[in-house]
Amino acid sequence: MLHKGFMLDEIEDIPRAISELTRRIDEYFVEFARVFEARRVRRVFLVGCGSSFNSAYIASYGFDRRLFEVYSETSSSFALYTDGLSSTDCVIGFSRSGETSETVWALEKAKSRGCVTVAFTNNLDSSMARIADVAIPVYAGEEKSVVMTKTFVNLSLSGLYMGARISRREQLIDEFKNLDKIASSILEESRNLEDRSTSMLLGESSVYCIGEGVCYGSARESAIKLIETSRILASYFHAMEFRHGPISIADEKPIITIALKDSSWKYIEKLIADIGSVASKLILVTNSDEYCMEHTIAYKVYSDKPAELLAALAVIPIQRIAYRVALSRGLDPDRPKYLSRYIKLT
Missing domain, CATH: 3.40.50.10490 (Glucose-6-phosphate isomerase like protein; domain 1)
Known part of the structure; x- marks a missing residue:
């Protein structure tokens, strides 16, 4: 429990x-x-x-x-x-x-x-x-x-x-209608898969988080959640930039990819296939049905709404993973070390 x-x-x-x-x-x-x-x-x-x-x-x-x-x-x-x-x-x-x-x-x-x-x-x-x-x-x-x-x-x-x-x-x-129901379905998907995801990340010291377009904001937020709660050094990249350097060690580090269908999809689809061919650990949050690759945990977002509306909701699985990894490491996810609710400078 x-x-x-x-x-x-x-x-x-x-x-x-x-x-x-x-x-x-x-x-x-x-x-x-x-x-x-x-x-x-x-x-x-x-x-x-x-x-x-x-x-x-x-x-x-x-x-x-x-x-x-x-x-x-x-x-x-x-x-x-x-x-x-x-x-x-x-x-x-x-x-x-x-x-x-x-x-x-x-x-x-x-x-x-x-x-x-x-x-x-x-x-x-x-x-x-x-x-x-x-x-x-x-x-x-x-x-x-x-x-x-x-x-x-x-x-x-x-x-x-x-x-x-x-x-x-x-x-x-x-399209803003029924976003609460989509969030509920994402939460249910997260509960079903997070044991596997927690096990995948538990022993890791660093991960990559990637996303393109509006999903770059999702990737950044996913990285911050892992850094804050789990003390995992998470780096974030525009997905289309991933081939330009970071992919060289994609076989060594877990990769979290937020991939929602938008105008970039034909390029992101190919990128995911390329990453999947070399990555040893891949967590994918997507509203595509097409990914069942080895070494991949795929969180399905059951919606064809515009990516803009799903981008923030797509971070929910990573929020729960970050929480679970923090607990497994004996950390307090509510009060991360050195953080405060807001920064007040003089």
Whole structure:
């Protein structure tokens, strides 16, 4: 029987959190659209730190890039280096606590340059919410673990939704229905396979996590979860870059691949076959039915929804694996060494 901790409870709460988000997120769209349209926004910067940056990266795929120039940056990079801002720019900060110093600095800088500022957060009583022109709650509910799980998912989906709405991507908006049910099916798949995955990773000191397009955000987040909880050194790469160096030791290290069908699929499909021919250990999270290779554990995402909407959900199996490996190593996944709920710098 699994040790019950905050992290596991919060992973199991993801379907409820998604349901609450999709039921209520429209309450804030009118205000979001008002400031966007009043300023004739043309450039959008999505910023965050750690898991919140990975949410920002995934959320950037909600915007129609034919209508807006869209950039995702770490909050520190934006705060320290980005110049040439104007009143037709919008800077959107992502943070569970709303207090992360670098993201607060990014919004303060944007505000001082006359930009539209927006905060996606799980805490409306926060510095970011007070700074922003519009503060949008992500309805994840309380998250007691230091490690982000359900808030990562809801930050990603809330940003995606607002980007799709402001871009009038009606087909993508319609696809937000029933995401909670897909999350439930992914959780069930995870429970069935995680014993094998835990055994595969338990003795490892390092792994690769790869994904392309929006799934690169999934790969980054998967790596962070393994680093934080299990003290596994996880490196993340754009999948199409994997042949350019890292594949040379693919026969030595486990590889976690997030592969959801999108415009890159014919290339990713070939890459997976190439990796499968040399990798000794492969964990695959995919909505394709085509993979039953030796040495591969395949987590099936039972949905043909757009990859943008599934990318955050595809991290759920890795969240559970990271939790299980941490416990097996005698680590506390709720309170990883040297980490705090948010970083406060002076």
